[in-house]
Amino acid sequence: DGGITQSPKYLFRKEGQNVTLSCEQNLNHDAMYWYRQDPGQGLRLIYYSQIVNDFQKGDIAEGYSVSREKKESFPLTVTSAQKNPTAFYLCASAGTANEKLFFGSGTQLSVL
């Protein structure tokens, strides 16, 4: 998982609660991404950021929000508007000259 740290590994959300997933990288990568993975499924893109202070919606952004105030950090907030948040969330980064993605170890979010 080298260079990208996601925390916590497990997270529980109560009804109506917002929760924030942390993603930090020390690879000096410009681009960072959040993906959602449901059991037996591929990854779906939630949000991505190609540079500090800029980010774009992916394919399933509704009910999520992000910020990119620092190059190293790209936190994801799962809001109460996301009605089906239970999933495995993966953060990734990529250098501008390097096309492969480096992934964190993931956060499993469950609803209480």
Add this chain to the structure above:
Amino acid sequence: SQQGEEDPQALSIQEGENATMNCSYKTSINNLQWYRQNSGRGLVHLILIRSNEREKHSGRLRVTLDTSKKSSSLLITASRAADTASYFCATDKKGSGGSNYKLTFGKGTLLTVNP
């Protein structure tokens, strides 16, 4: 809909055998990548093949790309129990400027290598 679809969904082999997984996609691509995921972990990049390449090797891995058939295959030779994992293909659609934000993942092939 998924851009890349892996086949088979699951594959079980004995240690020492070769494992072949296939990926089909729908639209023209800039490149195709293969990733591996151990259960409950993040994905690890294995290999990237560009649209103008036909074959690439990395250790025990061999990837082929047939753009006329819009398909790719991943061959793992002399498999080991430690190769047990899910394998995903990911495509970078042509027209996306080569940017990773258009990287689309398939549902994966679950490979089990029995000792």
